[in-house]
Amino acid sequence: DQREWPFGTxxxxxxxxxxxxxxxxxxxxxxxxxxxxxxxxxxxVQVAADEESQKAALRALRALSADVACLEALLPxxxxxxxxxxVLHKSGDEPEATDLLSYLETMELSLSEAQKLVDAxxxxxxxxxxxxxxxxxxxxRAPLDGELTPAQVLE
Numbered sequence: 001d002q003r004e005w006p007f008g009t010x011x012x013x014x015x016x017x018x019x020x021x022x023x024x025x026x027x028x029x030x031x032x033x034x035x036x037x038x039x040x041x042x043x044x045v046q047v048a049a050d051e052e053s054q055k056a057a058l059r060a061l062r063a064l065s066a067d068v069a070c071l072e073a074l075l076p077x078x079x080x081x082x083x084x085x086x087v088l089h090k091s092g093d094e095p096e097a098t099d100l101l102s103y104l105e106t107m108e109l110s111l112s113e114a115q116k117l118v119d120a121x122x123x124x125x126x127x128x129x130x131x132x133x134x135x136x137x138x139x140x141r142a143p144l145d146g147e148l149t150p151a152q153v154l155e
Contacts, residue, residue, distance in 0.1 A: 015044055019056035023063040031067035038064060038073040042080045045088075045097075058088075058096035065103060066143060068135045075108055106145055111135065 013021075022037050041057045041064070048054035064070040074080075081104060088097030114131045121128060129137075138144065141152045 015048060015053040016050070016056040019044060019053065019060040023056070023060040026060070026063040026067070031064050032069055034064055035067075035069050035073050038070050039077075042074065042077055042084070046080065046084045054088075055094070055096050058094065058100055062096065062100045062103060065100070065107070066139065068132060068139055068144070071104075071107055071135075071144070072132070075104060075111075103145060110144070 019041060022034055022041060025031075025034060038061065041061050044057040045054055045061070048057065061074065065074055081101065085097050085101040085104075088094040089101050111131055114134060118128060118131055118134075135144065138148070141155070142148050
């Protein structure tokens with residue numbers, strides 16, 4: 001069901017186009033403002049009637065998940081991950097789903113390990129940064145699943 005938006009313009013935006021727009025806005029630096037779009041995009045992956053919309057939503061979610069706030073919105077969506085991403089991954093037909101699932105699993109493990117380190121160091125570092133603060137700082141220098149160069153570490 002498409003609806004005219006903005007009203008009176010006779011413009012009808014398809015789901016794939018909307019998902020592509022979210023990805024483009026993310027690449028332009030507006031990912032943080034798109035946190036509210038994470039859940040609808042995940043829902044689109046689950047209910048999309050066409051492959052184009054589903055793939056566009058998967059690409060948008062992968063782009064958005066590079067932002068820590070968007071990642072935090074996506075990680076708790078266990079049903080989405082187990083019911084949609086796992087099924088698409090196992091079918092082997094959706095490399096976008098495999099990429100997103102792999103990234104989310106890697107990030108979940110990395111954040112969990114970072115939290116363990118922060119907890120273990122509390123006796124020595126009383127006012128250390130939170131895992132979220134560390135992730136934000138890291139993400140400002142490199143992709144969350146990437147590595148920092150020695151020069152970046154010294155900045």
